[in-house]
Amino acid sequence: MISQQLNDSITRVGPDSAAGAVLRCYWQPAALIEELEYQNPAPVNLLGERLALWRDDTGSFVLAARKAEAGEPSVYHPGPEQIEAEPGGAVYPVVEKKGVVFAYLGDGPVPEFPNLDCFRADDSHVFAFKGLWECNWLQALEIGIDPAHASFLHRFLEDEDPDEGYGKQFRDQVANTNIPMTRVLREFPRPQIEVDETNYGLKITALRHLENGQTHVRVTNQIFPEAICIPMSREMTITQWHVPVDDETCYWMTMFTSFRDPVNKALMREQRLEEHVLPTYAPLKHKGNHYGYDPKEQESVTYTGMGLDINVHDQWAVEGMGAIQDRTQEHLGRSDVAIIRYRRMLREAIAALDRGDRDALPMQGEETSGIIGPLSNDTIAPTANWSGASREADLERRSGCPWDASV
């Protein structure tokens, strides 16, 4: 449990807030390029600010404050003719990366980008999409740095054919085995969780000790301040920001990155458009329709009864906590070790900004562009050498890759 004051400090994102000041030290994924294909200018609601993004006559992106009425709903989406720039309002730097427009809303020097796999892969190997969650960004992030929940929330009571699982999380088989990922998660629900602080955030390793001296090793990452990088299948990783619209709404913005083969973008897009409404990217399943909950399905097919899309399970979990999770009532356990470590990093960053020491935050210096990777994979390894085997499996995957994935 934490105090209400601390909960406010680590969750609220407006221009004068503590966590908002930390987020404003980093590039934020503001929009998908495709949003400008639907309308130019397009509204961008980010960190409690009402902005508009457009391409000017020279083809350059402009992101600037727009006129908005007080009390405008979080996901209000005015058409192009209703968007008017605020005279004398803020104008922010923007950079396009692989179909995503990143914006920098802070003061002071504009930081470097880390050279993450999602940024350095060829365009053909990265697909970006986003979706709306009606809750605070921090609870959305925290579910992504909680390796234990997958054994419950995403439990499939039966295994599917992994060949049907392209573009979906947890539907592949594990490493070079014929064991479905769904089975590993279901049968080994108490992972041993190791957390290491890194120069980009946290490396989180979940160890599930199987029979015969074998261990399933799943490495995921927290990328400071609000992203994660996790494996999706043997072929792809997910780099996902939980970017605040305001205190009570956020988008997940994901860059799916493929190592060997180009991403089948048409299929990835089609799968996700079936679950979302444009132009707000609001999910079709939501609180209002009980996330498609079916008690019969919960008895025999999935742990939640909310279908096979794990994104919906996560959305239910985080939205059901309320607009901002009441952390004065929570009881964290050992399985929450990465969340505890992350909050410590965030509090340290808030304290550093309070004393004017921005350089104490991760990825603020020149060395940031030298950060590559990170390692993010599932493997089955001899228990005695799980760490080395995990690294070797990652290197092997990277060596067969047409873009420079070297680490």
Place this chain on the structure above:
Amino acid sequence: MKDTPIPRTIVIEGTGPWLRLGPVEMLEIVRPVVPVELNGQRLVLFRDDDGKMGLIGRQCPHRGADLCYGRLEDNGLRCPFHGWHFDRTGQCVEQPAEPEGSQMWKAIKVPMIPVQVRDGVIWANLGEVS
């Protein structure tokens, strides 16, 4: 009573000590789990495998997930987020993601309000809130 996936929330205000929640038939549904709001407090009413009722806090005390969507099994209600399991008194009885041998569950309890059936009506007793 019409069997929707999650029944409409029963909203009750009053000083008690006994407050009428509704007819006993409201739990005669395929999955007897009903959200209740009692003087603003978010609760969930369910019937366990013993046929007994529990009226307990709606948010899981772990990270706040919504127990109205819990798995009604093993004589209690289980949170779908990490499998924490609660009996009808609100006591946590299992935390299956915590390390083997962990005793943390013993110290975890959600609020519970006693309920009784009299003459076919379910009553909550605000005088004995735990």
